[in-house]
Amino acid sequence: MKKPIECISGGLTLRGMLHLPDNRTENIPLVxxxxxxxxVKTEARFLFASLSKQLEQEGVGSVRFDFRGNGExxxxxxxxxxxxxxxxxxxxxxxxxxxxxxxxQNVHLLGYSQGGxxxxxxxxxxxxxxxxxxLWAPAAVLTEEVHQGMFAGxxxxxxxxxxxxxxxxxxxxxSYLEEALKIDAYEYxxxxxxxxxxxxxxxxxxxxxxxxxxxxxxxxxAEQLTFVTVEGSSHTFEIPEYRKQLLDATTAFISSQAKRQxx
Amino acid sequence: xxxxxxxxxxxxxxxxxxxxxxKEQKQYPTLILFHDFTGNKTENRYLFTALCQHLxxxxxxxxxFDFMGSGESDGSFDEMTVNTEIADAQTxxxxxxxxxxxxxxxxxxxxxxxGGVVATVLANAxxxxxxxxxxxxxxxxxxxxxxxxxxxGTQYDIKNLPPYLNAKGLKVGLQFLEDGATLDIxxxxxxxxxxVFIVHGxxxxxxxxxxxxIYLDIYGEKARLTVVSDAxxxxxxxxxxxxxxxxxxxxxEGLDCVKGAIK
Numbered sequence: 001m002k003k004p005i006e007c008i009s010g011g012l013t014l015r016g017m018l019h020l021p022d023n024r025t026e027n028i029p030l031v032x033x034x035x036x037x038x039x040v041k042t043e044a045r046f047l048f049a050s051l052s053k054q055l056e057q058e059g060v061g062s063v064r065f066d067f068r069g070n071g072e073x074x075x076x077x078x079x080x081x082x083x084x085x086x087x088x089x090x091x092x093x094x095x096x097x098x099x100x101x102x103x104x105q106n107v108h109l110l111g112y113s114q115g116g117x118x119x120x121x122x123x124x125x126x127x128x129x130x131x132x133x134x135l136w137a138p139a140a141v142l143t144e145e146v147h148q149g150m151f152a153g154x155x156x157x158x159x160x161x162x163x164x165x166x167x168x169x170x171x172x173x174x175s176y177l178e179e180a181l182k183i184d185a186y187e188y189x190x191x192x193x194x195x196x197x198x199x200x201x202x203x204x205x206x207x208x209x210x211x212x213x214x215x216x217x218x219x220x221x222a223e224q225l226t227f228v229t230v231e232g233s234s235h236t237f238e239i240p241e242y243r244k245q246l247l248d249a250t251t252a253f254i255s256s257q258a259k260r261q262x263x
Numbered sequence: 264x265x266x267x268x269x270x271x272x273x274x275x276x277x278x279x280x281x282x283x284x285x286k287e288q289k290q291y292p293t294l295i296l297f298h299d300f301t302g303n304k305t306e307n308r309y310l311f312t313a314l315c316q317h318l319x320x321x322x323x324x325x326x327x328f329d330f331m332g333s334g335e336s337d338g339s340f341d342e343m344t345v346n347t348e349i350a351d352a353q354t355x356x357x358x359x360x361x362x363x364x365x366x367x368x369x370x371x372x373x374x375x376x377x378g379g380v381v382a383t384v385l386a387n388a389x390x391x392x393x394x395x396x397x398x399x400x401x402x403x404x405x406x407x408x409x410x411x412x413x414x415x416g417t418q419y420d421i422k423n424l425p426p427y428l429n430a431k432g433l434k435v436g437l438q439f440l441e442d443g444a445t446l447d448i449x450x451x452x453x454x455x456x457x458x459v460f461i462v463h464g465x466x467x468x469x470x471x472x473x474x475x476x477i478y479l480d481i482y483g484e485k486a487r488l489t490v491v492s493d494a495x496x497x498x499x500x501x502x503x504x505x506x507x508x509x510x511x512x513x514x515x516e517g518l519d520c521v522k523g524a525i526k
Contacts, residue, residue: 045431
């Protein structure tokens with residue numbers, strides 16, 4: 001079963017989709033999915049929508065929202081920052097608390113690209129409210145490259161920030177860049193002590209594989225982390241085999257985490 | 264005001280969004296938007312959402328659905344062909360006509376890429392029921408490409424096709440080529456006879472600009488073409504995006520039904 005839902009974050013309406021498995025009516029495990037830069041809640045070529053369907057088969061529900069300023073949600077893209085993304089994630093987690101048939105001890109977080117960067121930073125802040133974290137090609141490259149005056153392939157003057165930069169036709173605002181210059185993505189992600197899955201393609205040109213590896217080396221312990229390498233894949237898991245590896249590895253991880261008994 | 268909506272075709276739920284202006288009119292002129300191949304109802308970088316928000320302000324209602332197999336709608340992407348999308352479009356048109364706030368004499372349609380072909384076929388087939396046709400970079404080379412085994416720039420060996428084609432990770436069924444190859448977009452005795460507005464990117468590599476001349480040949484003085492300088496198929500800069508959106512908005516604002524309402 002899926003149905004459209006809304007929640008409020010920063011005074012703005014976020015619009016999303018809720019999936020609940022048909023064969024469960026209570027204590028449902030649930031995943032919150034966070035889309036990428038200039039993305040939407042279905043994600044490119046419906047990766048999130050497909051994952052939600054697969055998870056439903058495993059008895060796991062999900063919510064997928066458009067972030068503020070993105071997709072169907074209210075707000076302006078130019079006002080979005082990593083801080084607003086994190087605030088949205090926390091408000092979505094609060095919204096999930098109002099779902100009475102969801103097992104609140106069994107809520108998981110997943111983010112793709114910029115959504116992965118944001119989810120990784122949000123996770124330690126709400127670690128007692130999460131059971132696991134999944135990152136697809138987490139985009140620490142965004143906050144690392146701003147120091148060289150580069151964002152998502154767009155060059156800018158970091159000593160004299162423009163009002164906005166042109167990210168594929170959308171205006172990414174100065175406030176985003178200002179804030180990103182102060183964020184150490186790896187440092188800020190530390191402190192989450194639950195199981196983590198990272199999936200990253202070796203031929204990712206948008207977020208090079210090395211940026212994913214640094215989460216393994218600098219942020220998470222070997223005990224908590226499962227790192228899945230998709231050999232040959234780009235950022236978008238662009239052939240059916242890569243897509244299947246991504247979705248199957250994620251479904252397996254989350255459904256096993258959903259069944260894990262906490263001591 | 265916008266809200267989620269759904270309709271059903273062949274057992275599949277099609278999910279969409281409708282925008283209703285807040286102008287205390289009983290009925291509004293209405294636009295139906297059809298998304299591109301592998302796209303969804305928000306479209307790339309929220310192009311559809313942005314257009315519908317502007318239209319809402321000038322008193323236009325609008326409807327945007329995900330086609331069967333795409334986005335949030337039911338069905339499997341590998342079963343989608345241009346014919347399933349045309350059937351979806353027929354169902355959506357009937358659904359829209361049945362809404363109380365829709366002025367049935369003022370139903371306009373717009374399609375992007377493959378959705379542009381769908382909109383053109385629908386306009387020809389249902390010409391009495393449609394007030395204008397707008398196409399953005401219509402995939403008018405679909406029949407030719409399909410006959411030659413070409414999909415989104417990838418050339419397949421037509422005599423030795425794989426079990427499915429690849430659209431950046433999504434499986435495309437072989438029926439897609441068959442239906443595309445045999446499609447008659449402009450049936451001789453059943454051509455749309457009202458205004459046709461075409462917007463195309465000057466440097467569209469997927470659907471070279473030359474292809475859209477057929478609209479001018481077929482519809483003659485009822486057709487108007489606007490070319491967006493330097494633009495690719497996806498209108499990827501702020502200038503190109505504005506060229507697309509502002510020209511389209513001006514087209515709708517210039518219609519008698521809107522001019523009358525504004526004064």
